[in-house]
Amino acid sequence: MSIVKVESINKSFGKKKILHDVSFEINEGEILGFIGPNGAGKTTTIKLMLGLQSIDSGEVYINGYNLRKDFEKAIEKVGAIIESPDVYMYLSGRENLKLIANLYGGISKEELDELIKTVGLEKRIDDKVSKYSLGMRQRLGIAASIINKPNVLFLDEPTNGLDPQGIIEVRDLIVKLAKERKMAILISSHNLSELDSFITDACIIQNGKVVTNCPIKKLKSLDVPKYRFKVNKVKGIKTLFANKKIEVPDDETFELEIDKKEINSILKKLISNDYEVYSLFKVSMSLEEAFLKETGGNSIE
């Protein structure tokens, strides 16, 4: 059953049309990667889905409630971080969480402590947020967005501005939450490779239009196995494997699109032709490459 259903939403700012009939769904337990270049309409779509901007036409249903007609019920089980973690800088992390908990009610002190532990902020939770690093603020933002035990989570570029360590921390936290709490998660990014390791579905948006919307498995099925060989020389290699799809990036490397069953015969052939093989490994296709293959485009940027 779909928890989030977006039906042909349109949005214009003045004469400029930002979104064209954007539609997609998110089911329970799914992590939808909402992917597109900067300015494609990702943030606008998320804002429309949260009632932060008005929808020109089309409908959004969350947990079966129409967002426009039944806002309070539709938004009740939603958690969100949009653009940046929105927290009150002059309050401590705990005070911020307490204020949000107060709005929902029925959240005990123990539950709050547990949540603080989940996002790993227990040591600094009583410090003013103004003293937090961006990564800590992002984690506090995530805690704030799941305080009401939502079954839907919207995360707009949650790793923006974070250092590599921060990105890993936030990513791990999202995976943990999805696993433990079985939420429907929408996570947007302009960087496909950042998401391809953990999303279940991908919705790719370009110039305000959805260009691809499919399970990640489908994208990954487009992945044809490719093996990279490191050898002492590449001279004559193209002639040797003239019947195979081959790429030669440099003087000591070549890549072959083959099935793993063929590896032994390839190796025998190389050795018998006086090539020295130094190393061999499988090269996976990135989501971006798969997407380009699917759409026949040049780039998503």
Place this chain on the structure above:
Amino acid sequence: MSKLVYNELYKLFHKRSTKLYFVLVFLLLTLSLVIVLKFDNSEEIESNYDINYQQSIIDSYKDRNDLNDDEKSDYLGALVEHDKLSLIKEKGIKRNSPEEAYVKDNMSQLFYSKNFIIVYGYTTDVNNRTLDDINAEIDKEIKKLEELDPIAVIKDELSTLNKEIVCLDIKSEFCDKYFDIYKKVLEYRIEMNIPKSYNAASMELERYLTEYPSYLQYEKDKGRIKEEEKDTYNEIISFNKTMEYKIEHKLLTQSSVVQPNMVEIVSSGLTDMSIFIVIGLIMIGASVLSEEFEKGTVKLLLVKPFTRNKILISKIIASIIMIVIFCLYVTVLNTVSSIIYNNYLGMSFIYSLCEYNFSLHKVVEYNIFNYYILTFISQMIYFIMLDLIVICFSTLTTSTAISISFGFGLFIGTGILTEFVQKFKWIPLLPMYTSDMINVFFGQPPTYKILTLPVHVFFNIFYVILFIGLAMFIFKKKDIKNQ
């Protein structure tokens, strides 16, 4: 909704600007108190300055034979004042005592007659007294002064008055009324032991007598009062009616020269010190919503299960609660500092206040509580109106700085617009005027004729609906722009 209001108040109390406001108001009031206490020796300066000043005038004239008429008049005035002040100083007469009043008022004519002879060289005295005769009389008065019975002086005046009334040739209703009041005042002084002095009760009784003829005249001319005379008329009517009440209910007692009224002091925090409250409310009203937009936290708020209307109303309620807190805070600080100041000066307080109510056509007696409540409610209407306008404007601009400037502009502009009321009769119908209902609450004549009670009520309800409705409409339609 209560959860939203609680959160708003929590945020407002924890904001640095709110904390700074409380500290600054405290410091400003404390500082002004310290300055007043440390440097207030005005009475002493006045007294020294006066005697030395008169002496300096005398010195500049005394050895000259070529004085013109104006200079002679100045010289005479200085000599009379100097005689009075040096007698007071020489005899160690206390300030504001009946003795001081006796020297300054009753002995004044003798000093004048004496010094007239010195300056002009002849006498205009009706009894044709010589300088020696006058000096002898002055000595007699000084002796009398040493064992002065101030109430006996009043009794003498009363018996003289009774004799004069009997001898009076021309009788009229006007004179009868005046003499009645004169007798009433003297009898009241005797009964309540209020000698003639410069103390508050005595001065009020004197003013009552001085203004009574005008009061009688105005009562007679009622209905034919010109527009430009209305204020004076109202003031005299109010004063005389109040005095009648005070004498009847024996509310005037012997007092110090200035008698601070605790009823007024407590409420003055809301009126005289209202600028502190206005600063606080503009600061809150301008930022309560705008700051959420500026800092991006509005998104955090809007994705919670509450409609935008509820969010806006909770912010308005929270800002009104903050205004109430500011009012109480300023009241407490102002009252405490006034008590400290007046106690330091050795003043005794009065705890009731009488005011003539033009709507009820009677004098109303207030205590601290009911006077404060009435002042509070009337001022809150004004504060809430200003708050709503600022919030409505900040919803539109979503800029704290612009909204604060607008709020102060509106506050100052209201004062400036007053100058144009004669030309543009509709100006008093603007919200800042219709919400100023203090005169209505205390039954005072309206500042602007157009502002009758139904007009006040109608326009205030209209403006409240307008500003809240407008703010709701703007807020509901507002898209949260992408960063």
